[in-house]
Amino acid sequence: MNNLKLATVALAFASIATGVNAAESSSAPAMEKCYGVALAGKNDCAAGAGTSCAGTSKTDYQANAWKSVPAGTCTSIKTPNGNGSLTAK
Template sequence: MNTTRIAIATALAAALALPATVQAQGNMEKCYGVAKAGKNDCQTAKSSCAGTSKTDHQNDAWISVPKGTCDKIVGGKLTAG
């Protein structure tokens, strides 16, 4: 019985958090070429997951920033390459 309650509480918490997550992602964009080595947000062509980029300002490494911010960062690009 206790396991069922935990499962229901977990499902409810996830359902309530989902709209905030979706809204936050809608206000963000990927900014390529500005991440420091080991500070990227996700996989690149040269590394397997977040935090594994090998060099500063790696062209295919990105960080998530609020929309409109990447254009203001020196070297920031909205596409890899």
């Protein structure tokens, strides 16, 4: 095979691989921020003073710390403090 044919075949395989990766990432479930459900040090990111980003929550179920959860499930997550919330408290 000459170099032009090899390059064409390589480009075709790269295009297919890219398409597969794009399809896989688009099938990921939609996520939403859910406040008050993370355990201490297990939050995904900030919501207020003292929670600059991931892993900074100081207490379990801290009301201003969020965890990423599948869309539509947040308010059904039960904690000792009630259910998860879509807004910081």
